[in-house]
Amino acid sequence: MHPGGIPYGTFEFQWIAVAVLAFLMSPHASSATNSTPKLFGWVEEGLLLSEKVSVKIKLDTGALTSSIDAKDLERFGKNGVKWVRFNVEVKDSDTGKLVSVPFERRIEPKEEVRGAGGAERRPVMMKMCIGNQVHNEQFSLKNRGKMLYPVLIGRRTLENLGAVDVSPTLTMEPNCSKSDAAQ
Numbered sequence: 111m112h113p114g115g116i117p118y119g120t121f122e123f124q125w126i127a128v129a130v131l132a133f134l135m136s137p138h139a140s141s142a143t144n145s146t147p148k149l150f151g152w153v154e155e156g157l158l159l160s161e162k163v164s165v166k167i168k169l170d171t172g173a174l175t176s177s178i179d180a181k182d183l184e185r186f187g188k189n190g191v192k193w194v195r196f197n198v199e200v201k202d203s204d205t206g207k208l209v210s211v212p213f214e215r216r217i218e219p220k221e222e223v224r225g226a227g228g229a230e231r232r233p234v235m236m237k238m239c240i241g242n243q244v245h246n247e248q249f250s251l252k253n254r255g256k257m258l259y260p261v262l263i264g265r266r267t268l269e270n271l272g273a274v275d276v277s278p279t280l281t282m283e284p285n286c287s288k289s290d291a292a293q
Contacts, residue, residue, distance in 0.1 A: 148241060148271070148272035148273070148282070149272060149273050149274075149275050149281065150169055150241070150271060150272055150274050150275070150281055150282065151169075151274070151275060151279040151280060151281040152169050152274060152275070152277075152278075152279060153166055153169070153259065153279040153280060154166075154167050154169060154240060154279070154280060154281065154282060155280060155282075155283060155284055156238050156239060156240045156261065156263075157239040157284040158236060158237075158238055159236070159237040159238060159244065159286075160237065161211060163198065163200060163211050164200070165198070165200050165260055165261050166201075166259050166260070166261070167238075167259060167261040167262070168258075168259040168261070168262050168263070169271075169274045170262040170264055171265060171268060173262055173265065174264050174265050174266060175248055175250055175266060176247050176248065176249045176250070176261070176262055176266070176267055177250040177252065177254075177261070177264070178196075178198055178249045178250075178251055178260060178261050179199070179254045179255075179257040179260040179261075180196035180213075180251035180252060180253060181196065181197045181199060181210065181253050182196060182253075183196050183251060183252075183253065184196070185217070188216075191217075192216070192217040193214060193215065193216050193217060194217050195212065195213070196215075197211065197212050198210070198211050198213060198260055200260060213236075215236060216234065216235070217233070217234060218233045218234060218235060233248045233249060233251075235247070235248055236249050238261075238267075239284040239285075239286035240263070240267075240284060241271070241282040241284065242282075242284075243270075243286065244286050245270065245271070247263070247267050
């Protein structure tokens with residue numbers, strides 16, 4: 111019944127049911143029953159695994175695929191599979207000096223990555239700890255000069271990571287367990 115004592119019609123009842131369902135599915139209702147979703151800043155600290163290299167990462171909602179500023183790219187074969195050797199320059203957290211860390215990764219077969227410079231074949235899979243989660247992410251490799259952030263995380267990972275707030279930076283330290291990193 112309406113507050114004035116008039117019975118509800120079928121249309122009004124359906125409208126109320128839709129409104130209640132919409133509220134229950136809204137973020138406001140779910141925040142009361144679920145834990146608060148993680149909120150990351152636009153720049154965070156991450157760990158490249160298994161080397162456990164700490165890097166500043168930019169969470170880039172404009173990029174689909176993640177990328178690393180890789181120097182000295184060298185392709186080679188290993189047991190009939192294409193691999194790449196490269197260096198990533200990062201700032202040492204103790205000394206503040208730039209250090210070059212070597213990596214070797216298998217090149218993902220028949221994958222093409224589109225970037226601002228066009229399409230290229232250069233992706234590799236790397237594990238990265240962000241917050242308390244390990245992500246097995248596809249990265250494109252390219253020497254992009256002296257980039258402020260050597261690692262950009264794209265939407266493929268962001269959709270599983272959490273929300274990004276463009277105001278804060280460095281909101282979470284990487285804190286992945288050894289068992290997570292080994293997976």
